[in-house]
Amino acid sequence: MTFTRCLPTLKTTSLVTFVLFISLPLIQMTMISFVATLPNPDIEVGKLTLRNYSAIWTDPSLRAAFGNSLAYVMINICITVPVALPAAYAFARISFVGDKHLFLAFIALRVTPPVVLTLPIFQLFSELGVVNSVFGIALAHCLFNLPISIWILQGFIAAIPKEMDETAFLDGYSRRQVIWKFLLPLIMPGVAVAAFFCFMFSWVEVVFARILTSTNGKPISMAINALFGFQTDIGLVMAFTIASMIPGAILLFVMRNHLSRGFKIGKV
Amino acid sequence: MKERTNIGWLFVAPALLVLGLVGIIPLITVINYSLFEIFLLDARFWVGTEWYEDIIKSQRFWASFARSTLFSTLILIVQIPLGIAIALCIPRRKFWVGIVLAVVALPLLVPWNMIPFLWLSLLDPETGILGRALQILGWTPDWKQSVIKTWAVIIVMDVWHWTSLVVILCYSALTTVPLSSYQAARIDCAGPWQVFRHIQLPKLYNVLLMVILLRFMDSLMIYTEAFPINAGGPNGATMFLAVDLGEDIKAFNYGPSAARSVLYFLIVLCVAWMFTKAQAKLDDERSP
Numbered sequence: 001m002t003f004t005r006c007l008p009t010l011k012t013t014s015l016v017t018f019v020l021f022i023s024l025p026l027i028q029m030t031m032i033s034f035v036a037t038l039p040n041p042d043i044e045v046g047k048l049t050l051r052n053y054s055a056i057w058t059d060p061s062l063r064a065a066f067g068n069s070l071a072y073v074m075i076n077i078c079i080t081v082p083v084a085l086p087a088a089y090a091f092a093r094i095s096f097v098g099d100k101h102l103f104l105a106f107i108a109l110r111v112t113p114p115v116v117l118t119l120p121i122f123q124l125f126s127e128l129g130v131v132n133s134v135f136g137i138a139l140a141h142c143l144f145n146l147p148i149s150i151w152i153l154q155g156f157i158a159a160i161p162k163e164m165d166e167t168a169f170l171d172g173y174s175r176r177q178v179i180w181k182f183l184l185p186l187i188m189p190g191v192a193v194a195a196f197f198c199f200m201f202s203w204v205e206v207v208f209a210r211i212l213t214s215t216n217g218k219p220i221s222m223a224i225n226a227l228f229g230f231q232t233d234i235g236l237v238m239a240f241t242i243a244s245m246i247p248g249a250i251l252l253f254v255m256r257n258h259l260s261r262g263f264k265i266g267k268v
Numbered sequence: 269m270k271e272r273t274n275i276g277w278l279f280v281a282p283a284l285l286v287l288g289l290v291g292i293i294p295l296i297t298v299i300n301y302s303l304f305e306i307f308l309l310d311a312r313f314w315v316g317t318e319w320y321e322d323i324i325k326s327q328r329f330w331a332s333f334a335r336s337t338l339f340s341t342l343i344l345i346v347q348i349p350l351g352i353a354i355a356l357c358i359p360r361r362k363f364w365v366g367i368v369l370a371v372v373a374l375p376l377l378v379p380w381n382m383i384p385f386l387w388l389s390l391l392d393p394e395t396g397i398l399g400r401a402l403q404i405l406g407w408t409p410d411w412k413q414s415v416i417k418t419w420a421v422i423i424v425m426d427v428w429h430w431t432s433l434v435v436i437l438c439y440s441a442l443t444t445v446p447l448s449s450y451q452a453a454r455i456d457c458a459g460p461w462q463v464f465r466h467i468q469l470p471k472l473y474n475v476l477l478m479v480i481l482l483r484f485m486d487s488l489m490i491y492t493e494a495f496p497i498n499a500g501g502p503n504g505a506t507m508f509l510a511v512d513l514g515e516d517i518k519a520f521n522y523g524p525s526a527a528r529s530v531l532y533f534l535i536v537l538c539v540a541w542m543f544t545k546a547q548a549k550l551d552d553e554r555s556p
Contacts (some may be wrong), residue, residue, distance in 0.1 A: 096276030115487035120294035248377035256366035
């Protein structure tokens with residue numbers, strides 16, 4: 001049984017290799033971000049510097065991009081979670097006419113590529129007056145965040161025994177009270193995981209963000225695009241990308257135990 | 269048994285409303301446009317299914333379709349087993365789990381338009397870590413001329429970007445395996461393969477189905493990341509479905525791009541339908 005004995009070593013080695021592979025581009029990015037990449041009177045090209053990071057602070061458009069990204073992700077989560085919760089409850093607990101088909105429709109919308117819908121969404125949102133604002137992006141991102149949140153939350157609800165609901169019904173609680181008082185506190189980790197996934201998919205999205213913000217409300221990804229030009233300061237681009245990952249990294253660190261505790265993702 | 273009542277529609281109504289606004293209304297608009305020749309949005313002519321016929325008959329569409337399908341298949345072949353394997357390798361000690369998951373998920377936080385530039389700078393023959401290291405192994409700076417090398421770069425980039433999602437979802441499914449199952453397996457002297465096959469894999473089925481759907485569709489419609497690597501080249505060898513559509517939209521060909529969009533949505537719908545069929549089959553097997 002040599003294979004079984006080697007297994008722990010093998011596991012650690014493959015994990016370390018994978019983590020190295022993951023970090024390689026990130027290391028490259030960090031290295032470039034600390035180097036001056038454009039000719040400048042104060043500093044030679046190729047010298048170590050913190051200029052790139054201080055430039056993020058001093059550039060108002062970059063700071064505004066940060067604010068915009070945070071704003072639209074927050075708005076998106078505030079729309080997605082309350083809307084997804086009752087739907088997830090319905091899919092987990094209630095059998096109604098057409099439930100399977102509806103779930104298929106939701107999943108199909110999740111996997112519909114945003115490019116397919118760019119033109120009509122732009123027109124529709126122009127009519128509604130939400131282009132060039134964080135609200136428009138927040139709304140457009142519901143297209144993929146809402147189905148994913150419903151899927152995650154319904155897994156969490158399905159993992160809670162039905163008997164709990166039934167006992168509460170027998171005790172005379174209404175459905176709304178059962179959801180609010182008993183179910184919601186139990187699935188709080190699920191809400192956190194769903195919100196985290198919304199953040200993750202929304203923060204880095206490009207296609208909707210581009211068409212919906214031509215003049216105003218540009219998020220981080222579009223601010224990066226704007227940095228590319230005739231003479232691109234790659235150092236600044238890399239530093240800005242790293243800065244843009246910090247909120248997500250903090251969230252990831254806070255969420256790590258929720259993610260690792262595991263969530264039951266089930267069928268409908 | 270679930271409760272049988274159509275009150276369920278009341279609960280899904282808000283979601284239906286939001287998705288109707290951002291998904292279903294735009295889709296209907298696209299279907300409408302796809303049947304017209306549009307110069308300006310106010311001046312249009314009915315052309316019926318002409319655009320559809322053009323696309324279906326064009327070599328270009330089928331070539332892109334074949335390329336995208338091949339790409340997605342390769343992505344699944346690499347990412348799914350790799351993701352499962354890494355999820356199995358994550359230690360059970362609580363301290364390390366958090367750290368490993370947090371590090372592994374970092375690629376998911378990089379803005380999508382930066383991912384190709386990150387890899388291009390990594391492969392730079394003069395300043396890139398990988399570019400310099402690979403030169404020793406015979407990797408030449410003119411890799412953009414080679415179809416296979418360009419494909420390899422895009423696939424490795426996608427593996428880097430998305431395997432983490434597979435790892436996170438698989439890992440969270442693995443944690444639902446009760447400890448008693450492992451103990452029972454130890455008593456029966458089951459080997460690691462048997463433990464995986466009979467205890468861990470069944471717990472993964474539902475998650476895997478979803479992950480496969482997400483990864484298949486998202487890589488089939490890869491757009492933002494693939495194009496900047498080599499501008500669809502060499503000789504259009506990396507022009508994928510969504511890249512074609514993006515070019516159409518940029519050229520303001522409303523009618524043809526709408527028809528293309530509708531066709532893509534039909535592909536999406538087919539795959540999603542197969543997914544629900546597979547899920548139903550899985551449920552039947554489990555609860556006979």
